Amino acid sequence: MQRCDLRSLTPVLCLSPPCFPGLLTAVVGAGIGGSAVAHFLQQHFGPRVQIDVYEKGTVGGRLATISVNKQHYESGAASFHSLSLHMQDFVKLLGLRHRREVVGRSAIFGGEHFMLEETDWYLLNLFRLWWHYGISFLRLQMWVEEVMEKFMRIYKYQAHGYAFSGVEELLYSLGESTFINMTQRSVAESLLQVGVTQRFIDDVVSAVLRASYGQSAAMPAFAGAMSLAGAQGSLWSVEGGNKLVCSGLLKLTKANMIHATVTSVTLHSTEGKALYEVGYENEVGNGTDSYDIVVIATPLHLDNSSSNFTFEGFNPPINDIQGSFQPTVVSLVHGYLNSSYFGFPDPKLFPFANILTTDFPGFFYTLDNICPVNISANFRRKQPQEAAVWRVQSPKPLFRTQLKTLFRSYYSVQMAEWQAHPLYGSRTTLPRFVLHDQLFYLNALEWAASSVEVMAVAAKNVALLAYNRWYQDLDKIDQKDLMHKVKTEL
Numbered sequence: 001m002q003r004c005d006l007r008s009l010t011p012v013l014c015l016s017p018p019c020f021p022g023l024l025t026a027v028v029g030a031g032i033g034g035s036a037v038a039h040f041l042q043q044h045f046g047p048r049v050q051i052d053v054y055e056k057g058t059v060g061g062r063l064a065t066i067s068v069n070k071q072h073y074e075s076g077a078a079s080f081h082s083l084s085l086h087m088q089d090f091v092k093l094l095g096l097r098h099r100r101e102v103v104g105r106s107a108i109f110g111g112e113h114f115m116l117e118e119t120d121w122y123l124l125n126l127f128r129l130w131w132h133y134g135i136s137f138l139r140l141q142m143w144v145e146e147v148m149e150k151f152m153r154i155y156k157y158q159a160h161g162y163a164f165s166g167v168e169e170l171l172y173s174l175g176e177s178t179f180i181n182m183t184q185r186s187v188a189e190s191l192l193q194v195g196v197t198q199r200f201i202d203d204v205v206s207a208v209l210r211a212s213y214g215q216s217a218a219m220p221a222f223a224g225a226m227s228l229a230g231a232q233g234s235l236w237s238v239e240g241g242n243k244l245v246c247s248g249l250l251k252l253t254k255a256n257m258i259h260a261t262v263t264s265v266t267l268h269s270t271e272g273k274a275l276y277e278v279g280y281e282n283e284v285g286n287g288t289d290s291y292d293i294v295v296i297a298t299p300l301h302l303d304n305s306s307s308n309f310t311f312e313g314f315n316p317p318i319n320d321i322q323g324s325f326q327p328t329v330v331s332l333v334h335g336y337l338n339s340s341y342f343g344f345p346d347p348k349l350f351p352f353a354n355i356l357t358t359d360f361p362g363f364f365y366t367l368d369n370i371c372p373v374n375i376s377a378n379f380r381r382k383q384p385q386e387a388a389v390w391r392v393q394s395p396k397p398l399f400r401t402q403l404k405t406l407f408r409s410y411y412s413v414q415m416a417e418w419q420a421h422p423l424y425g426s427r428t429t430l431p432r433f434v435l436h437d438q439l440f441y442l443n444a445l446e447w448a449a450s451s452v453e454v455m456a457v458a459a460k461n462v463a464l465l466a467y468n469r470w471y472q473d474l475d476k477i478d479q480k481d482l483m484h485k486v487k488t489e490l
Contacts, residue, residue, distance in 0.1 A: 025466075030246060033455040076418065077451075083148065087456060096238050098238070163468055167447060186218045213227055215424060222448055295466070325420070325423055327420065328393055330391060355367040363394060443455070
């Protein structure tokens with residue numbers, strides 16, 4: 001279906017259904033950020049917004065699956081925290097279901113032996129934590145809960161239509177200077193200040209951060225706190241695969257999918273309003289289209305600069321390609337675990353389904369006995385002595401010798417390599433959501449913390465920004481003392 005240029009036609013000529021007067025909007029990227037912002041833009045602007053979504057790969061982005069023996073397994077983000085309110089709303093809206101949880105025990109491996117082992121008894125787990133680390137785990141929990149309690153204010157602000165033009169403004173509205181400072185000091189420094197011991201940080205906190213970000217306790221405290229929150233409480237995932245949220249939102253939005261690589265955004269002006277020309281490449285050749293609103297919902301970073309994505313015609317020029325991303329390799333291995341490497345010569349006695357690691361060994365972050373995205377009522381997790389599908393996260397592709405270290409034998413290895421998260425500390429400033437009048441950078445919020453729910457929060461913020469800026473409702477942007485304002489509105 002060919003789209004009409006709404007600026008060159010009079011209402012008389014625009015009688016066919018595709019040509020109703022509206023806002024032309026481009027979203028670059030069809031991951032959770034892009035699909036969520038398309039949904040929120042339609043929610044706020046209504047049927048007058050027409051949305052083109054550009055995606056060079058598959059819908060879902062870092063929400064993806066890999067097929068092993070005709071079963072599909074999560075290769076990207078595997079689960080969500082119970083406090084992921086936007087994701088919870090998406091699942092309800094789309095009529096999706098939570099996947100049944102198959103419980104498994106966890107342990108932290110230090111290279112020679114297990115530093116900490118989970119049991120089936122909650123009280124015994126608490127006793128072991130206290131015996132090894134005193135009240136450090138309680139101090140950690142209190143610190144994380146305080147951060148999360150403040151962060152959860154964002155949902156109330158967004159429900160009242162408030163938005164923020166930069167990451168710093170958003171963080172300040174939630175936690176004032178405390179949150180800003182947490183982006184500039186390390187997890188270790190912040191935890192030591194509240195009485196958490198160095199040993200607990202080295203053994204437990206570092207293992208959780210390696211599992212989620214592939215980084216150490218030297219990373220910024222705010223991102224670390226959000227990661228540690230995800231390690232507590234109940235987790236859930238989507239029956240059939242987490243990527244169904246992305247495809248479901250795009251279908252619900254009736255977005256026009258364009259399979260192409262965006263190469264440029266060029267500024268033009270018409271009748272005093274900004275107009276953006278998006279240049280792209282696909283298998284047919286090169287093309288351009290013009291838009292009123294453009295949302296970049298894919299990372300702009302140094303490692304991705306080879307894609308030749310450029311901003312043209314802007315004065316001052318837009319130069320937000322800073323910082324690097326942390327590569328993570330996910331390997332799905334169908335085989336027999338080498339339990340002897342972990343100190344269990346008899347594989348039948350190996351009790352763990354999830355293994356986190358400290359800095360040693362350095363060649364892998366986590367090892368998980370995973371379940372397929374569709375679980376039948378009679379499904380059971382494979383026993384350690386059986387061939388199972390294991391998910392190995394590592395900083396680099398695994399050598400054959402490393403695979404032989406972890407597995408007695410294996411049938412197949414399938415690998416996915418991600419630019420998974422920002423390399424925290426590689427960028428000196430927090431980016432802005434607003435790059436130009438109606439040009440937005442959704443992934444800016446990743447530089448404060450990176451998760452699926454954070455991207456959904458950023459999507460809602462950008463949609464509100466676009467709406468408030470379009471209608472010049474500036475009282476809804478970058479407001480101070482929002483807790484007081486929201487209370488008086490209630």
